[in-house]
Amino acid sequence: MLSVVLEGLVRPDGLFVGQLSLRLNEPAALLARALVETLRGEPPLGFPPEIQRSRIPARVFYSDNGSCANEIAAKMAVQYFRNTGRPERTGLVAFEGGYHGDTMLNVSLGGIGVFGEPYRALALKLTIVSDIGGLREHLWHHGDTVAAVFLESALGGAGGIHPHRPGFMKEVADLTARAGALLVVDEVLAGFGRTGTFLGCYHDGVCPDFITLSKGLTAGYLPLAVTLAREEVYQSFAGDYYSGRILYHGHTYTGNPLACAVALENLKMFREENIMAQVASKIPAFEKGIRAFEGVKSVREVRSIGLIGGIELEQRRSRGDLARAACLAARQHGVLTRPLGNTIVVMPPLCISLEHLAQLFDGIRAGILQTAVG
Structure with a gap:
């Protein structure tokens, strides 16, 4: 491209x-x-x-x-x-x-x-x-x-x-x-x-x-x-x-x-390149990865459809405070994402590999846990 x-x-x-x-x-x-x-x-x-x-x-x-x-x-x-x-x-x-x-x-x-x-x-x-x-x-x-x-x-x-x-x-x-x-x-x-x-x-x-x-x-x-x-x-x-x-x-x-x-x-x-078939092949891994956040400390709810998801965190001092902090912490683990209110957006490129998808979720998890402890 x-x-x-x-x-x-x-x-x-x-x-x-x-x-x-x-x-x-x-x-x-x-x-x-x-x-x-x-x-x-x-x-x-x-x-x-x-x-x-x-x-x-x-x-x-x-x-x-x-x-x-x-x-x-x-x-x-x-x-x-x-x-x-x-x-x-x-x-x-x-x-x-x-x-x-x-x-x-x-x-x-x-x-x-x-x-x-x-x-x-x-x-x-x-x-x-x-x-x-x-x-x-x-x-x-x-x-x-x-x-x-x-x-x-x-x-x-x-x-x-x-x-x-x-x-x-x-x-x-x-x-x-x-x-x-x-x-x-x-x-x-x-x-x-x-x-x-x-x-x-x-x-x-x-x-x-x-x-x-x-x-x-x-x-x-x-x-x-x-x-x-x-x-x-x-x-x-x-x-x-x-x-x-x-x-x-x-x-x-x-x-x-x-x-x-x-x-x-x-x-x-x-x-x-049959991109839709490629997307379909990655959705199960994406859904499994985002559902793994259920029960993680500070996580209130997870939501997803296709290759887009949201990890909503608990409220802290103000709306979006914890999600912003978690996104900043995730950068230390090689992940760049953003919050929407108190929800972390997970929206990888459609061409992402399964290996990089796993790294994405690992980085977000580390950012959340680091923030929750702090």
């Missing part, structure tokens, strides 16, 4: 590297086609076979980070209803403890106070529900004013690594569809194999109206994100400059050709 980045930098070959990319370029066009073909193709990279292929979001809008990808989805959803004669549908709904990015709209959508509290005066008035019951109640009373429901795919990530229970995403999708609103599934964290399926929504067989992707798109090498929308949504924006139907959203590095070239290579690696 690194060779692809270096080759693109040294020998551009017409990729407009270093120039503004507010234009159609070949890598962007090729990536859009490859991504859609992947999602509409056969498992394990494609959606489950029971999902109708024409229903899968297949219109690609580029940006450069997950926050923007989600903000674009929100703007598309609201403007879609405006363009189709239903301007009263402007409401956005998300879940408490959720995280969709750091722009003001996404901070308003997030249900994690620490990310948005300093900017409360700037926050948009959106609806945050605590659980599936809260969503059901809100949609029952106000569903005809809702444009979109936002859902983190497969797990709540920044809220502390909380995997969704089986069937939860399907319930959210059904309630949203019944209310006539659009569903945005945020795959920024879960996408590209992290949870054991290529997209996290595959776990429940959910096909949303929007899919947002970023982190795994270029394997973390370059900033790139996409918002995928259904054909019906895309067609509502058809019109000339004076129609008032166009989505006026474009950033300097939208569809950056070098980033798109790297993402193309990443998709190729997923296909040719």
